[in-house]
Amino acid sequence: MKKLMAALVATTAMAAPALSADINEFRIGILGGENAQDRLNNNECLREYTEETLGVETKLFAPADYDGVIQGLLGGTIDMAWLGASGYAKTYLSDPEAVEPVLVKVNTDGGYGYFSIGFARKDSGITSLEDMKGKTFGFGDPNSTSGYLIPSIEIPAATGSTMESGDYFGEVKFTGGHEQTIVAVNNGDVDGGVTWADGLGDWEDGYQSGALRRAVDAGLVDMNDMVEIWKSKPIPEGPVVLRTALPADVKEKMTALMAGLAEKDRECFYGVAAGEARAFEPITHEAYEVIIEARKLKSN
Numbered sequence: 001m002k003k004l005m006a007a008l009v010a011t012t013a014m015a016a017p018a019l020s021a022d023i024n025e026f027r028i029g030i031l032g033g034e035n036a037q038d039r040l041n042n043n044e045c046l047r048e049y050t051e052e053t054l055g056v057e058t059k060l061f062a063p064a065d066y067d068g069v070i071q072g073l074l075g076g077t078i079d080m081a082w083l084g085a086s087g088y089a090k091t092y093l094s095d096p097e098a099v100e101p102v103l104v105k106v107n108t109d110g111g112y113g114y115f116s117i118g119f120a121r122k123d124s125g126i127t128s129l130e131d132m133k134g135k136t137f138g139f140g141d142p143n144s145t146s147g148y149l150i151p152s153i154e155i156p157a158a159t160g161s162t163m164e165s166g167d168y169f170g171e172v173k174f175t176g177g178h179e180q181t182i183v184a185v186n187n188g189d190v191d192g193g194v195t196w197a198d199g200l201g202d203w204e205d206g207y208q209s210g211a212l213r214r215a216v217d218a219g220l221v222d223m224n225d226m227v228e229i230w231k232s233k234p235i236p237e238g239p240v241v242l243r244t245a246l247p248a249d250v251k252e253k254m255t256a257l258m259a260g261l262a263e264k265d266r267e268c269f270y271g272v273a274a275g276e277a278r279a280f281e282p283i284t285h286e287a288y289e290v291i292i293e294a295r296k297l298k299s300n
Helices: 002-015 035-053 066-075 085-094 143-161 178-187 210-218 246-266 266-273 285-299
Strands: 025-029 057-061 081-082 101-105 113-121 136-139 173-174 192-197 224-233 238-241 280-281
Touching: 025 035, 025 066, 035 057, 035 246, 035 266, 057 066, 066 081, 066 085, 085 101, 085 143, 085 238, 085 285, 101 246, 101 285, 113 143, 113 178, 136 143, 136 178, 136 224, 143 192, 143 224, 143 285, 178 192, 178 210, 224 266, 246 266, 246 280
Parallel strands: 025 057, 025 081, 136 173, 136 192
Antiparallel strands: 081 238, 101 238, 101 280, 113 192, 113 224
């Protein structure tokens, strides 16, 4: 009997998922879009909860651009990140086995769509894309869904032109991220640009969640000085992804932590989720196949 028990224990140990003790640290990547210190501050509570949950040192990484997080996931130096849909598409197209999407931010209305929002200063007299003809247009980051991929497809369809400088717009430039675009428009460095928002709630608040809401909360912009000039079709919110090679129990614990964050600590959730939302809820790869196809088309 003792031999049988010993054999069972040995077999179970071999079959059991690896424990968090098998990792000695956990690294969370935070996408660009606002200044690094604000990103770190908004996610510090998540870092602390992760350390408590896994029992290992947890570090936050806030690279200057989206690609820094993508390359970290691909290279195994970042374990978890909340990617945009286009960032996930790039990661998947680079290595389909690198990460797995587990959760998505669900809005207060129960949907997980958001929008690319075109905007300009109200005192510029610009109220539409037509008014932007010959003027300076700002994109965010080349790996951003709302700050580049979707508007670079939908705006040319609306204008019947290209996004090349001097074609429809006088000049088209990358600002470096969502916050940078908002500041550039506010300061008059570009005439108009695009960023992201859930499209729910009031314009004056920067909507309920997204880069405009972050900018309002940070005191960077007064939305009464801004006007919406364009809005995309709904875009699927990007996934929280985990590196596929992580031990199974680490993935389970982190998925459970993120899924329970809204209930556990509403203030922490607000900071991590970029504003008001319902929760992080389950999502699968299938939700992003349309964006992956769009990304493929842009790279051809």
